[in-house]
Amino acid sequence: MRWLGSLATRLMPVAFLLIAAIAVAQFWLQHAPSSTALDDAVHHVTGFLHGHAWWALGMAIPLWLLFFLGYFRERQRLAFPDSSVGGYFMDILDRLTNRSALEARLAEQPDAVFIDAEQLALTLKSKVIGQDAVCDDMAAQIRRRLALKQRGKPVGVFLLAGPPGTGKTYLAKCLGSSLQRRLLHFDMTQFASGGHGATQLFGSSKGYVGSDNYGKLTAGLRDAPDAVVLLDEIEKAHSDVQKNFLTAWNDGFITEASDGKQISTTQAIFILTTNAATDALQSLIDQHKNDADELRRTSTNALRESGFAPEIINRLDRIFIFRPLSGLDIARVTALEIEAMIKGYGLDVARGGIDPELLLDMMRRQGRLGSGASARDIVRLAEESIADTLIDAKQKGHSKVSLVAVDGRVVARPAA
Ligand SMILES: Nc1ncnc2c1ncn2[C@@H]1O[C@H](COP(=O)(O)OP(=O)(O)O)[C@@H](O)[C@H]1O
Ligand SMILES: [Mg+2]
Structure with a gap:
């Protein structure tokens, strides 16, 4: 029913004008019966209303009701301006803050993003x-x-x-x-x-x-x-x-x-x-x-x-x-580090090109460093043992290499 109240408030002046217009027309008809074009028009309308009395009554009653409803709601709204009475009350946000600025800020909020x-x-x-x-x-x-x-x-x-x-x-x-x-x-x-x-x-x-x-x-x-x-x-x-x-x-x-x-x-x-x-x-x-x-x-x-x-x-x-790295995971990180290093020297690593012995050796050496040893030690160990042979390979013009352990040393061999 809220909507009826607010509609009534808005339509109150219209209802009033319509009622007034009909009253003026009737008054005109009775007291100024001269014959002009305007009179004819008014006559036409009121004649129509008389001829359709039920229809006119059906329209007049809701009009009056609308008028009174609107009138009372408006009176209440003016008496209690802070309340929601009256239907088209002022929004709390309009009254207490800058609502459009707030809405603009809300629109700035990040949108929902869906990722896989x-x-x-x-x-x-x-x-x-x-x-x-x-x-x-x-x-x-x-x-x-x-x-x-x-x-x-x-x-x-x-x-x-x-x-x-x-x-x-x-x-x-x-x-x-x-x-x-x-x-x-x-x-x-x-x-x-x-x-x-x-x-x-x-x-x-x-x-x-x-x-x-x-x-x-x-x-x-x-x-x-x-x-x-x-x-x-x-x-x-x-x-x-x-x-x-x-x-x-x-x-x-x-x-x-x-x-x-x-x-x-x-x-x-x-x-x-x-x-x-x-x-x-x-x-x-x-x-x-x-x-x-x-x-x-x-x-x-x-x-x-x-x-x-x-x-x-x-x-x-x-x-x-995070878990400490163990077992094959250490080998995986080591292999990745070695691959990164090979690429760092502008070379490529052949498929299966890292000798398992080399990985084992590095894991052993890292293990000897104790439980505090980390992937950073792997990086350091890899650098110590393979940097020189990679530089040699690069100087000789190789592009793809395999790393092989030979007599405790690592050698970068050109890959087919
Ligand atoms: N779980 C891992 N997977 C792959 N690489 C790793 C891993 N842990 C460490 N590394 C390698 O070791 C380097 C140092 O690790 P980092 O992320 O700095 O360790 P921290 O846990 O101390 O922050 C990394 O840049 C990465 O190359
Ligand atoms: Mg860190």
Whole structure:
């Protein structure tokens, strides 16, 4: 019935005019019976109304009803201007804010994006070895979060925890390239000393308006709002610097200090990495393999005990725990590293061109480095043992090579 009320209010003047017009016509007819063209017209209309009395009554009664209904609603609306009485009341937003500006801002919000989680997981797994569970989970999380049309917060704030050299930083890079988003990579160990660090990230208030001393993070997100922001080894940053990120995660924007501009973070993906609490997290992931809630609760505690700020932990959307590389996965990473190195020298590797003995030898040497050894050691070992022979092969004009272990040395042989 609301619509009837508001219709009545709008039509009240029309109803009134119609009634008045009919009354004037009748009056004219009775008191000024001279014969002009106008009289004829009026006569015609009123004659028609008289001839169709029921029809006229049927029209007049609703007209009067409409008039009174409109009249009373309007009177109430004027008496209580803040209420919704009256049908076409003023919208709360029109009264209390700038509604069109609000609507324009809402339209700016990121649209829902649908990605193929399976495809993303496959791409990630093909690059990041031995972390299948993390890759699957990460792809599913990102799919769900991108599909939300309005969130007012970043797509995700994800913590990657685990031993060094297990692919945490690498996964963030792969995520950026798989999603075709720019990667803003910050080595947080650089911000161990408070004040100045925040300036580098969020700009300096000393700058005058218009000067281009934007912070690296603010400028990066201004230019690429949907970037993957990698805060590498976050726990090494000063706690003040860490806390500067809270508005980015809670409120959906950061403020550039030089000109006070707010820069949206709602399209960005934040990836934090840490080596903290590695051992504790490894045993927790084994204990609570099938209980995600319990795993989250206990790993949160472990991170807190290792000195992580509770505000930061509370704001994490998800914690992904990386496994130490083992067995054939070490061989896979080693082979990939060797392939990258061969390509780095402008050469190609023949199919099946890496001698298994070579891989075994590297795994043995890496194993000897103890449990702290990581993929980074593999890179170093590979460099030591194959760089020279690759340079020789390049100098001799070969383009495709096989690597063979000969008497404890590695030799790059031209491939057919
Ligand atoms: N799981 C992995 N799969 C493939 N490559 C890896 C993996 N872990 C490490 N690497 C290689 O080792 C390098 C160093 O790993 P990184 O991602 O920096 O380790 P961290 O976990 O300490 O961040 C990477 O650039 C990558 O080439
Ligand atoms: Mg790293």
